[in-house]
Amino acid sequence: xxxxxxxxxxxxxxxxxxxxxxxxxxxxxxxxxxxxxxxxxxxxxxxxxxxxxxxxxxxxxxxxxxxxxxxxxxxxxxxxxxxxxxxxxxxxxxxxxxxxxxxxxxxxxxxxxxxxxxxxxxxxxxxxxxxxxxxxxxxxxxxxxxxxxxxxxxxxxxxxxxxxxxxxxxxxxxxxxxxxxxxxxxxxxxxxxxxxxxxxxxxxxxxxxxxxxxxxxxxxxxxxxxxxxxxxxxxxxxxxxxxxxxxxxxxxxxxxxxxxxxxxxxxxxxxxxxxxxxxxxxxxxxxxxxxxxxxxxxxxxxxxxxxxxxxxxxxxxxxxxxxxxxxxxxxxxxxxxxxxxxxxxxxxxxxxxxxxxxxxxxxxxxxxxxxxxxxxxxxxxxxxxxxxxxxxxxxxxxxxxxxxxxxxxxxxxxxxxxxxxxxxxxxxxxxxxxxxxxxxxxxxxxxxxxxxxxxxxxxxxxxxxxxxxxxxxxxxxxxxxxxxxxxxxxxxxxxxxxxxxxxxxxxxxxxxxxxxxxxxxxxxxxxxxxxxxxxxxxxxxxxxxxxxxxxxxxxxxxxxxxxxxxxxxxxxxxxxxxxxxxxxxxxxxxxxxxxxxxxxxxxxxxxxxxxxxxxxxxxxxxxxxxxxxxxxxxxxxxxxxxx
Amino acid sequence: xxxxxxxxxxxxxxxxxxxxxxxxxxxxxxxxxxxxxxxxxxxxxxxxxxxxxxxxxxxxxxxxxxxxxxxxxxxxxxxxxxxxxxxxxxxxxxxxxxxxxxxxxxxxxxxxxxxxxxxxxxxxxxxxxxxxxxxxxxxxxxxxxxxxxxxxxxxxxxxxxxxxxxxxxxxxxxxxxxxxxxxxxxxxxxxxxxxxxxxxxxx
Numbered sequence: 001x002x003x004x005x006x007x008x009x010x011x012x013x014x015x016x017x018x019x020x021x022x023x024x025x026x027x028x029x030x031x032x033x034x035x036x037x038x039x040x041x042x043x044x045x046x047x048x049x050x051x052x053x054x055x056x057x058x059x060x061x062x063x064x065x066x067x068x069x070x071x072x073x074x075x076x077x078x079x080x081x082x083x084x085x086x087x088x089x090x091x092x093x094x095x096x097x098x099x100x101x102x103x104x105x106x107x108x109x110x111x112x113x114x115x116x117x118x119x120x121x122x123x124x125x126x127x128x129x130x131x132x133x134x135x136x137x138x139x140x141x142x143x144x145x146x147x148x149x150x151x152x153x154x155x156x157x158x159x160x161x162x163x164x165x166x167x168x169x170x171x172x173x174x175x176x177x178x179x180x181x182x183x184x185x186x187x188x189x190x191x192x193x194x195x196x197x198x199x200x201x202x203x204x205x206x207x208x209x210x211x212x213x214x215x216x217x218x219x220x221x222x223x224x225x226x227x228x229x230x231x232x233x234x235x236x237x238x239x240x241x242x243x244x245x246x247x248x249x250x251x252x253x254x255x256x257x258x259x260x261x262x263x264x265x266x267x268x269x270x271x272x273x274x275x276x277x278x279x280x281x282x283x284x285x286x287x288x289x290x291x292x293x294x295x296x297x298x299x300x301x302x303x304x305x306x307x308x309x310x311x312x313x314x315x316x317x318x319x320x321x322x323x324x325x326x327x328x329x330x331x332x333x334x335x336x337x338x339x340x341x342x343x344x345x346x347x348x349x350x351x352x353x354x355x356x357x358x359x360x361x362x363x364x365x366x367x368x369x370x371x372x373x374x375x376x377x378x379x380x381x382x383x384x385x386x387x388x389x390x391x392x393x394x395x396x397x398x399x400x401x402x403x404x405x406x407x408x409x410x411x412x413x414x415x416x417x418x419x420x421x422x423x424x425x426x427x428x429x430x431x432x433x434x435x436x437x438x439x440x441x442x443x444x445x446x447x448x449x450x451x452x453x454x455x456x457x458x459x460x461x462x463x464x465x466x467x468x469x470x471x472x473x474x475x476x477x478x479x480x481x482x483x484x485x486x487x488x489x490x491x492x493x494x495x496x497x498x499x500x501x502x503x504x505x506x507x508x509x510x511x512x513x514x515x516x517x518x519x520x521x522x523x524x525x526x527x528x529x530x531x532x533x534x535x536x537x538x539x540x541x542x543x544x545x546x547x548x549x550x551x552x553x554x555x556x557x558x559x560x561x562x563x564x565x566x567x568x569x570x571x572x573x574x575x576x577x578x579x580x581x582x583x584x585x586x587x588x589x590x591x592x593x594x595x596x597x598x599x600x601x602x603x604x605x606x607x608x609x610x611x612x613x614x615x616x617x618x619x620x621x622x623x624x625x626x627x628x629x630x631x632x633x634x635x636x637x638x639x640x641x642x643x
Numbered sequence: 644x645x646x647x648x649x650x651x652x653x654x655x656x657x658x659x660x661x662x663x664x665x666x667x668x669x670x671x672x673x674x675x676x677x678x679x680x681x682x683x684x685x686x687x688x689x690x691x692x693x694x695x696x697x698x699x700x701x702x703x704x705x706x707x708x709x710x711x712x713x714x715x716x717x718x719x720x721x722x723x724x725x726x727x728x729x730x731x732x733x734x735x736x737x738x739x740x741x742x743x744x745x746x747x748x749x750x751x752x753x754x755x756x757x758x759x760x761x762x763x764x765x766x767x768x769x770x771x772x773x774x775x776x777x778x779x780x781x782x783x784x785x786x787x788x789x790x791x792x793x794x795x796x797x798x799x800x801x802x803x804x805x806x807x808x809x810x811x812x813x814x815x816x817x818x819x820x821x822x823x824x825x826x827x828x829x830x831x832x833x834x835x836x837x838x839x840x841x842x843x844x845x846x
């Protein structure tokens with residue numbers, strides 16, 4: 001396949017691809033994104049290929065390894081087209097039955113369908129599963145439809161038509177105007193309007209300009225960009241080329257973390273294919289526009305997701321931020337105008353050009369348009385990636401899409417915006433999710449991490465965890481971040497260990513203010529958020545830890561004890577046998593007692609104690625009741641029964 | 644521009660700190676050196692600026708001087724931040740004369756935070772001076788964040804440092820660290836894998 005030299009050649013080639021494909025031919029799509037791979041998707045895909053060959057169906061059935069459709073909780077996910085039948089948690093053992101029943105007999109394999117936990121009803125089609133039904137999958141929707149390593153697949157679903165339109169039917173000014181009109185805001189954290197950023201670079205006098213993809217996604221629990229770059233790398237690339245055209249750049253870089261091997265592989269492959277087809281390189285589609293892209297692998301520093309640190313690292317130096325009093329779009333990479341946008345931001349660009357800014361702004365709120373992808377994780381029934389229109393409430397995301405909190409537990413808070421985001425409490429669940437509302441609530445959009453916490457989560461410990469993470473990831477260049485976070489981490493750790501002192505909260509507040517006001521980069525400036533938002537909404541938990549040495553969530557190990565209620569213990573010996581440190585004393589018919597000195601608070605006893613007994617209790621902030629006298633420990637079962 | 648009410652004319656490309664210095668206005672610094680590129684690490688030189696109707700805190704050693712800028716080198720907020728920053732540093736180098744002098748000025752308590760005497764305050768003066776002025780790179784930073792420390796590169800240091808030592812007086816913690824690490828690097832003997840990041844307890 002040679003380079004396509006004109007828009008006409010692209011159209012002709014696309015038709016050629018489509019003419020070879022019959023939309024009625026069954027196609028089995030297996031998600032081979034990272035989540036499903038981990039639960040055995042590649043074996044499932046291989047089993048399909050083998051079974052199809054075995055049954056002599058090679059000519060009648062297609063198979064595809066696709067990107068992540070988001071429902072990671074129930075992977076490996078298999079979708080069978082054209083009917084869109086969705087099977088969940090498929091194993092290689094299920095494959096022969098699927099081929100026989102679904103492909104040959106056109107019947108559904110009931111046991112692999114999604115079962116609605118409320119109604120018990122089975123759902124056949126992907127789009128009818130509640131997890132998907134309430135989403136608006138504009139950006140990530142193609143993931144399950146295309147082989148992530150095939151440019152032909154991308155072309156078949158209309159890929160690169162936005163690029164053709166931009167390069168041949170629009171001037172660079174028009175492209176910029178359209179993106180500005182769409183009010184697309186950066187999906188990586190800051191929410192800065194992409195169009196304005198582009199315009200700044202475009203107007204900068206320096207001739208050489210750069211466009212960059214920030215794929216250094218490092219937030220714990222976040223994998224939106226990963227799924228996009230792995231699943232649909234061409235959509236990101238197409239957005240980048242369009243952006244380069246609008247800005248007047250001829251060189252782009254993708255900065256991707258090396259911990260994402262599949263993303264690195266797929267974006268490299270996509271670049272190679274796009275060069276081959278003429279969507280990259282010199283004289284793209286015969287328009288005279290030149291643009292090349294290189295991939296740079298990040299070396300594993302969280303701070304390199306920060307724009308200036310990323311550029312410093314790209315220049316080959318230690319990835320540390322630099323002062324940003326002159327914006328990077330004016331003076332960025334090698335001191336030249338540089339547009340850096342996040343993966344998801346770039347992936348939105350082809351949609352805006354293809355369908356228009358008016359289409360794009362139909363979804364969303366006043367200040368935040370379009371959709372946003374979130375990774376919904378933590379104490380939630382449906383873990384996975386969700387793409388929702390801006391302005392949807394947190395409640396809808398957590399309950400309608402996420403299926404609520406598992407195990408009948410109560411919701412406590414949702415942490416949004418990555419480590420430097422904040423925790424939003426239950427009373428704010430009706431909050432519409434957009435850039436400004438989340439900031440007002442003391443959190444932020446960030447890149448779209450959403451960690452749900454239930455009643456068993458200690459908010460002080462959550463703050464400690466994230467501050468510790470950020471302390472560890474501080475580059476160490478500026479003092480308020482390096483030393484301030486170190487002290488905050490230390491104080492928070494002390495509080496969770498029951499060593500909190502009067503005045504600790506005031507010191508934490510002062511250190512937070514210093515970091516917010518005086519840090520060099522966004523990492524330091526936002527790092528105190530986990531503390532600031534939890535002290536705002538959960539101050540009573542801090543006070544309980546400090547004043548009463550009590551952890552209200554019964555989570556901080558140093559502040560809790562396990563105790564066996566002698567009235568409930570049936571001396572069944574289960575906890576006694578399972579205790580890993582032999583801290584439980586007792587015997588047959590002899591009520592068990594935990595030796596508090598030996599106990600490591602691992603919680604095994606409470607887990608294994610049969611629910612019908614429920615004898616093990618967690619207590620905090622009060623002394624452990626003294627063990628019952630030795631002579632009363634023997635259980636006379638007959639007496640107990642008669643009582 | 645105006646600094647503390649005084650009209651100051653800044654030269655092309657000057658930072659607020661340089662403009663202030665040229666007008667004889669003192670702003671405390673720890674990581675600034677006239678021969679070096681601005682670093683913006685210690686944040687002690689933080690000031691309040693007012694431009695286009697909004698007030699904000701900026702770091703004067705890197706903030707470019709601009710027309711009509713109003714700068715206040717001291718304010719309640721600036722003082723408070725400097726005090727906290729000094730207290731954070733005093734946990735590492737409680738006896739540094741330069742820090743103690745500033746602590747007196749800002750009422751900083753050297754015992755506010757748990758001590759972790761490592762003496763180095765990561766101003767990077769030695770590292771940057773060796774790289775930018777001497778172009779030798781005999782001393783560098785190793786590791787990251789709170790584990791970051793300065794370290795002499797034995798292969799280079801054994802050749803270059805004995806006749807130079809220009810970084811010693813730059814160190815705001817009385818070159819304890821610089822002198823020590825140098826000794827350690829030289830004592831552990833030449834280019835034989837001695838670069839092991841030994842710590843203070845060893846000597």
